[in-house]
Amino acid sequence: MIAEIPDPACVGAGSPLLSSVQKARGQFDAKYTATGSFQTANVPVTVTGVGFFDFQHGQTGVAPNGVELHSVLDVQFASGTGGSVSVTNPGSQTGTAGTAASLPISATDTAGGTLSYTATGLAPGLAINSGSGLISGTPSTAGAYSPTVTAHDSTGPSGSASFTWTINPAGACTTAQLLGNPGFETGTAAPWTSGSGVISNNTSEPARTGSWDAWLDGYGSTHTDMLSQSVTIPASCTTANFSFYLHIDTAETTTGTAYDKLTVQAGSTTLATYSNLNKNTGYAQKSFSLSSYAGQTVTLKFTGTEDSTLQTSFAIDDTAVNIS
CATH class of the missing domain: 2.60.40.10 (Immunoglobulins)
Known part of the structure; x- marks a missing residue:
């Protein structure tokens, strides 16, 4: 398309189209420099026109027939540049x-x-x-x-x-236990991630089986310990069960306030929270279904938090994620 974008100086001050012509030319001049020769540009544009005015509102004598034509009264340049x-x-x-x-x-x-x-x-x-x-x-x-x-x-x-x-298609499920180092008997955390000193063979908190366990807290001062491992539950397995054995001993004497806590999570879901109120002798098994995580990878996490006085120890041993 070829269209005239006039110079506002060519439009008389009394013309009702002057402001439109000024706007159109201003938008054009903001993007391009006018020259005396034809130029081409591949630019999306919306054009508004046509406008007429008679010479009584324009420059006297320019149009012998008393009519001026300015074809472009508004130009809206699109944000694109004709790209792909x-x-x-x-x-x-x-x-x-x-x-x-x-x-x-x-x-x-x-x-x-x-x-x-x-x-x-x-x-x-x-x-x-x-x-x-x-x-x-x-x-x-x-x-x-x-x-x-x-x-x-x-x-x-x-x-x-x-x-x-x-x-x-999903394959058949192979019965298996998925956690690595489930009883901590390597004496190191891997493939668990843990805080310093969590994997322990200290006889003050003896293991349920073997020599090693995970001992969270027990400092008698403000402290946080963490233990976690990620597992992938095969999509073909309809049953997945997370279990561990837990022993809690505490110097707290209260029977009504949970000062020290152990939180057990699967991903962002809290499976259980234990505290000094759940102290026990020996180990007790805890078990939770992970069947809803079939086809996913989930991080299992223990977080122990202790307040400023009177220790509470959370000892964990013989963990497992059994699938079938």
């Missing part, structure tokens, strides 16, 4: 029904607007985040899928990529 969007093809993917999946999608955008993402043909249970392009979820149905992901620039351009994603 290209989606990087992630290539062929594989997964397993019932096992969480995550696939980031990236795009190159030269249009200058804001990108949003859509996807078609994904396996049931998977979805794409419209803002980040991350495909995630837990596929529920085995099969061969051919997703297409599209990135849309807010100024108009878009780009797509298609790929294959094979979801395999």
